[in-house]
Amino acid sequence: MPRKHLIYQDNFNTLLNSDNCWLLLKLMGLLIFINVTASCPLNCYCHNKTGLVQCHFQSLQEVPEDIPHWVQNLSLTGSNITVLRASFFRRNGTNLSNLTTLILTNNNIQVIESKAFLQLPSLTTLDLSYNALSSISNITFAGLSQLQVLKLNHALREPALIHVLNSQWAESLRSLSTLELTGNELPTLPRTVLDIEGLQTIHIGNNSIKRIDEETISELKEKKVQVYLSPNPIVCDCKIRVMLLWIKNTSQTLDAHSLECYAPPNLNGTLVTTLRSDNLKCINEDLETASYVFFGIVLALIGVIFLMVLYLNRRGIKRWLNNFREACRDQMEGYHYRYEQDSDPRRSNASTGI
The missing domain is CATH 1.10.287 (Helix Hairpins)
Structure with a gap:
């Protein structure tokens, strides 16, 4: 073997056996890291190992196009995405089939287009809280057959407030187990949400609910749905008697211990669970x-x-x-006789001759 070749081989072996090998491995790891982070949207935080992508307060007008395909937990908050379009989650061939949690809070979302989430079949948690939703299609939630948690806290405005609670969304959310509707000025618990087959828990605190009627209570008992009801301006009058019995004799109201009366004035601040029939006057x-x-x-x-x-x-x-x-x-015969006498012409002539 030539001497020159032996020298090159000795140098290569020395390189492999030295600490330079670690430098080579670190360089390769850096290249891999650069390759992963290159797909992360600008000014966003990405963590490939946990599948997390966070874009907070970036003043975005729409969902970024370069969201990595491996994302499982996507959080976009503090932007100005007024219209959530159906095309946002299927651009440039991006497949977000692994996405399970989508957080879109505080984005000033006002309109959600039809089938906006159709390309997210694995989604289990959707948070649309703290937006200003005024228009929601009947089939907005179409395709979310795996969705288990839906949060609409402080999010609904007119006319969406009425429209969404009377739409066909119950058919699209068959797997939904938790629904949060706090802070939406609801006058009562919307019975339409009880049409969701798998619903287990509903949060309706911080609304304008004065009482829950007997029919709704019966349906809640039948479907065994648990309710978070506090706080609300509960009116503790005679019409609350059925609701009072339900609260005291069931474990469905998970925050019953903190539920207080708002009216009448003499009962303001009184815990509902401490009321007796005598207090209702x-x-x-x-x-x-x-x-x-x-x-x-x-x-x-x-x-x-x-x-x-x-x-x-x-x-x-x-x-x-x-x-x-x-x-x-x-009397009538007398009138008739007088009329016949007065109408006789002979009596009229006799009277004229005289």
């Missing part, structure tokens, strides 16, 4: 109801007595009616 209402019932009974008795009087005096009434009829007949 239903005596006046009961008396008022009883007075109406008594008044109706009295009127019915008067009517019965009047009919009995008519029945007992039926012969006298019949005789009086016959006499009245005869008197009317005599």
